[in-house]
Amino acid sequence: MSSSTSRPRVAVIGGGVLGVSTALHLGREGADTVLVTEADLASGATGRSLSWLNSFGGNRSDAYHALRVLGIDRYRTLSDRAEESHAWLKFDGGLTWAAPGDTDRHRAAFAAMRRHGYDAHWLRRDQVADWTPGVDPAAIPDDGAIFNPGEGWVDLVHLVRHLAAQFSTAGVELIANSGQTQLEVRGDRVTGVVTGAGQRLAVDAAVLATGPDVPTTLAKLGVRVPDATPHALLVQTSPIDTALRATLNTPHVSVRPTPSGALAMDSDGAAEEVIVHPDGSYEVKDATIDGLLQHASALLAGHPELRADWYGVGRKPIPGDGEPVLGTVDQLRGLSVAFSHSGATIGLIAGELLARQIVTGAAEPLLAPFQPGRFA
Numbered sequence: 001m002s003s004s005t006s007r008p009r010v011a012v013i014g015g016g017v018l019g020v021s022t023a024l025h026l027g028r029e030g031a032d033t034v035l036v037t038e039a040d041l042a043s044g045a046t047g048r049s050l051s052w053l054n055s056f057g058g059n060r061s062d063a064y065h066a067l068r069v070l071g072i073d074r075y076r077t078l079s080d081r082a083e084e085s086h087a088w089l090k091f092d093g094g095l096t097w098a099a100p101g102d103t104d105r106h107r108a109a110f111a112a113m114r115r116h117g118y119d120a121h122w123l124r125r126d127q128v129a130d131w132t133p134g135v136d137p138a139a140i141p142d143d144g145a146i147f148n149p150g151e152g153w154v155d156l157v158h159l160v161r162h163l164a165a166q167f168s169t170a171g172v173e174l175i176a177n178s179g180q181t182q183l184e185v186r187g188d189r190v191t192g193v194v195t196g197a198g199q200r201l202a203v204d205a206a207v208l209a210t211g212p213d214v215p216t217t218l219a220k221l222g223v224r225v226p227d228a229t230p231h232a233l234l235v236q237t238s239p240i241d242t243a244l245r246a247t248l249n250t251p252h253v254s255v256r257p258t259p260s261g262a263l264a265m266d267s268d269g270a271a272e273e274v275i276v277h278p279d280g281s282y283e284v285k286d287a288t289i290d291g292l293l294q295h296a297s298a299l300l301a302g303h304p305e306l307r308a309d310w311y312g313v314g315r316k317p318i319p320g321d322g323e324p325v326l327g328t329v330d331q332l333r334g335l336s337v338a339f340s341h342s343g344a345t346i347g348l349i350a351g352e353l354l355a356r357q358i359v360t361g362a363a364e365p366l367l368a369p370f371q372p373g374r375f376a
């Protein structure tokens, strides 16, 4: 960064996975770091994420695919180095199948994954149990399913807690429940942040990691980042007895185990049924939740009865072109941004690269394709 201070003062706004990871890496890189967030940590999309760790499919740039694979690599390292992560970070693979009539797209995705060397196996229904347990073979279509043994899932609330527990060692200050923080701008640079509680912090640099709020905040500063953020719904069951280990991605529902022995699930269809009232509050119909639970039960061996224990609803940050927005804002010196779909998969690597770029001032090549300036 351009500051002359030997230990730059950096504020990260937003206590989701991207903000927490970036703040911790900033601290480790030697920046004098403060993380400010409006409520508790993980109160946004991070607190209600399916968080399947993957680079499934062939419908993204090579650079994004590479970043996601590196994202999974960082989780592997975390799993090796922190035994406590074994309860909430698993690499039991992903099993995906297509809706009837969508097989061509699925075959193209499979071919793309094979081309990239991304571990992918096309299984007949009678082969699935050899790879992963707990799935009812009758649920699998005649065309079969794709199994990706290198994929996994993470419980982001546990991850965020794990990362934040290292803040004090890394010298990161946390200011939570401080309301909506605003950037303080003088001329063409960020000079500080002002929390919703009125506390002003002078900084050399700031990171906007406010999830779905990023495009609106940037628009007020004259920076355009197209937004495709939808509403999303995550349902979690009570603990059940199931052998399921993999993350299942099927036409009507995606499902994965949770650390407590329950299941977490979502689907685009269920999210579309969420009613958003004019005051911004949400309504989720019982029928939507029951539908998800029934679809999930039908996938599992023995079709266990599933009961909803909890659901979370809100916005899921997705940039307009589907690719992450990670990097410095050209129009405003000292400002960086982290806004992404697949924030679970890339959470660790994105924070690491952003922090290094901010502290060294040298552009990180892996972030070059994801700079916000691409929309200018």
Ligand SMILES: Cc1cc2nc3c(=O)[nH]c(=O)nc-3n(C[C@H](O)[C@H](O)[C@H](O)COP(=O)(O)OP(=O)(O)OC[C@H]3O[C@@H](n4cnc5c(N)ncnc54)[C@H](O)[C@@H]3O)c2cc1C
Binding pocket: 013, 014, 015, 016, 017, 018, 019, 036, 037, 038, 039, 040, 041, 042, 043, 044, 045, 046, 047, 048, 049, 050, 051, 052, 053, 054, 156, 179, 180, 181, 182, 209, 210, 211, 212, 213, 232, 233, 234, 266, 315, 316, 317, 338, 339, 340, 341, 342, 343, 344, 345, 346
């Ligand atoms: C249902 C669902 C399923 C998903 N599935 C997957 C998946 O399978 N794989 C995958 O990789 N990703 C998945 N994701 C995406 C992933 O969870 C998100 O990309 C990630 O959690 C985003 O993290 P974030 O830190 O950018 O935003 P958030 O978690 O939304 O955090 C932003 C934080 O900023 C705070 N904030 C906002 N404005 C301000 C302000 N002005 N001042 C202070 N604080 C502020 C908010 O309170 C919030 O805590 C899924 C998400 C959802 C919702």
